[in-house]
Amino acid sequence: MTAATPAVPAVITRPTDRRRRAGFAACLVSATGFGALPVLGKAAYGAGLGPLALLWGRFGLTALGLWALVVFVVRPARPPARFVVAGLLMGALGYAVEAGLFFLALTRIDASLVELLLYAYPAIVTAAALGFGREAPAPRLFGALALATLGVVGVFAGSLASGVAPAGLALGLGAAAMYAGYVLAGERVVAAVHPVLLAALVATGATASFTVAGVVHRGGLPLPGSAHAWAAVAVIAVVATVIPMAGLFAGLERVGAPTASIVSTVEPVVTVVLAGLFLGERLTVVEAAGAAAVIAAVRLLARPADQAMSGSSTSG
Numbered sequence: 001m002t003a004a005t006p007a008v009p010a011v012i013t014r015p016t017d018r019r020r021r022a023g024f025a026a027c028l029v030s031a032t033g034f035g036a037l038p039v040l041g042k043a044a045y046g047a048g049l050g051p052l053a054l055l056w057g058r059f060g061l062t063a064l065g066l067w068a069l070v071v072f073v074v075r076p077a078r079p080p081a082r083f084v085v086a087g088l089l090m091g092a093l094g095y096a097v098e099a100g101l102f103f104l105a106l107t108r109i110d111a112s113l114v115e116l117l118l119y120a121y122p123a124i125v126t127a128a129a130l131g132f133g134r135e136a137p138a139p140r141l142f143g144a145l146a147l148a149t150l151g152v153v154g155v156f157a158g159s160l161a162s163g164v165a166p167a168g169l170a171l172g173l174g175a176a177a178m179y180a181g182y183v184l185a186g187e188r189v190v191a192a193v194h195p196v197l198l199a200a201l202v203a204t205g206a207t208a209s210f211t212v213a214g215v216v217h218r219g220g221l222p223l224p225g226s227a228h229a230w231a232a233v234a235v236i237a238v239v240a241t242v243i244p245m246a247g248l249f250a251g252l253e254r255v256g257a258p259t260a261s262i263v264s265t266v267e268p269v270v271t272v273v274l275a276g277l278f279l280g281e282r283l284t285v286v287e288a289a290g291a292a293a294v295i296a297a298v299r300l301l302a303r304p305a306d307q308a309m310s311g312s313s314t315s316g
Contacts, residue, residue, distance in 0.1 A: 023254025026247040027263040028298070033244030035270025038111035039278055040240055041103060044232040051103040053222040056210040057233035059096070059203050062241040066200035076194030083192045084201060090185050091205025098178035099206065100213075101171045108168030111275060115268040117172030119152045122261035124180035129258050134187075140300065141258060148265040148297035154290020155268050180261075186249060187257040195249035202245065265294050 044054050070076065105114045126145055130137060190198055214222035224230045251260045269291045276282060 019254050023251045023260075024263060027251035027255065027260045028247075028266060030244040030247030030251060031264045031267040032270050033240050033247065034264070035267040036274055037236065037240040038106060038115060038271050039274045040232070040236045041106055042111060042279065044229070044236060045107070047229045047232045048226065049224055049229050049232060050222075051100070051107060052210065052214060052217065053224050053229070054233060054236070055096075055099055055103060056207065056214055056222045057224050057230065058236050058241055059091075059099075059206040059210060061234055061237035062245070063200060063203035063207050065237065065242050066196060066203055066246070070194075070197050070200050074194060074196045076197045079193045079197070083189055086185070086189050087193060087198050087201030088205040088208075090182060090189065090198075091202035091207075092209045093205075094178060094182035094185060095202050096206040096209035098175050098182060100210075101175035101178060105168045105171035105175060108165045108171065111271065111279075112268075114168070114172050114175075115271050116152060116155075117169065118176050118179065119149075119265060119268055120173065120176040121180040121183070122258070122265060123149060124177060125183050125261045126258045128180065128184055129256075134184075134257075141262075144262050144297045144300045145258075147300065148262050148294055151290045151293030151295075151297060152265055152268055154293060155272055155287045183248075183252070183257050183261060187252050190249050190253045195253060196246050198249050199242070199245040203241070263298055266298055269294050 041054065049057075102114060102118065105117070122145060126141070128134075186198070193201070211221065214220060224233055248260065248264075251263070255263070272287060272291065
C-alpha cells in the first residue's frame with residue numbers, strides 16, 4: 001500500500017470508510033436482534049418452555065442454520081485447527097454460560113433489569129482492551145462510552161424498583177462478565193475465521209454444552225414439548241441468534257471489540273420499545289432521554305473522523 005500520488009490516500013480512505021460503516025451497520029443489526037431476545041424469551045416461557053429446553057432448541061436450530069449457510073452459501077476457507085477449537089470453546093464455555101445466566105436471570109427479575117445488568121459489559125471490554133494494550137486511548141472512545149453508559153442507566157431507571165432478587169442480580173452481573181470475555185475472544189479469533197463459520201462453531205459448542213446439561217439433569221435431550229414451543233424456539237433461533245451472531249462477528253472484524261460493544265448499547269433501547277409494544281411497559285420521560293443518549297453515542301462512533309480509534313483493534 002503505497003502513496004505514489006496525492007490522490008491515492010483518498011482512494012484508500014473511501015474503502016476504509018465503507019468497511020467501517022459496514023461493520024457499524026452489522027453491529028446495529030446484531031443489537032436489534034439481541035434486543036428482541038428478552039421479549040421473545042418471555043413469550044417462549046409463556047409457551048411452556050423452561051430455560052434449558054429453550055436454550056438447547058435455540059442453539060441446536062441455530063447451528064443447523066449456520067452450517068447450512070457455511071456449506072451451501074459462504075463456503076469459507078478452512079481455518080487452522082486451533083481456531084476451530086477456539087470457536088467451539090467460545091460457544092461451550094463462553095456463550096453457553098452467558099446465555100444460561102441471562103435466561104436464568106430472566107426467570108427471577110424483570111427483563112429490563114436483566115438488560116441493564118448485561119450492559120455492564122462494554123465498560124469491562126473497554127477496560128480490558130485498554131489494560132492489555134489492544135486499544136489505544138482516545139477521547140472519543142471514552143466520551144462515547146460514558147454517554148452510552150449514562151443512556152443505558154436512564155433507559156432502565158424506571159426498572160430499578162425495590163425488592164430485587166439477589167440471585168437474579170448475581171446472575172445478570174455474571175452474564176455481563178462472561179459476555180465481555182466472549183467478545184474479547186471473538187475479536188482475536190474472527191481475524192482467522194470467517195464470521196459465519198465462527199458463528200456456526202460457537203453455536204455448535206453451545207449446543208454441546210446444553211446437550212450435556214440436559215443429559216445430566218434430565219437423563220436425556222431437553223426437547224421442547226409442543227409445536228407451539230418449537231415455533232417459539234425457531235423464531236428466537238433465526239431473529240435473535242443466527243442474524244445477530246453473524247452480525248456481531250462481522251462487526252468485530254471491521255470496528256473492533258470496544259466500538260462494537262458501545263454500538264451494541266442500542267440493544268436495550270430495542271428491548272424497551274418492544275417491551276412497550278408487546279408486554280405493555282410504558283416508556284417514561286427518563287427512559288426516553290436515556291434512549292436518546294444511547295443513540296447519540298452511536299452516532300458519535302459512526303463519524304468517519306473516528307477511524308484512528310478503530311484501526312488498532314481490527315488486527316487482533
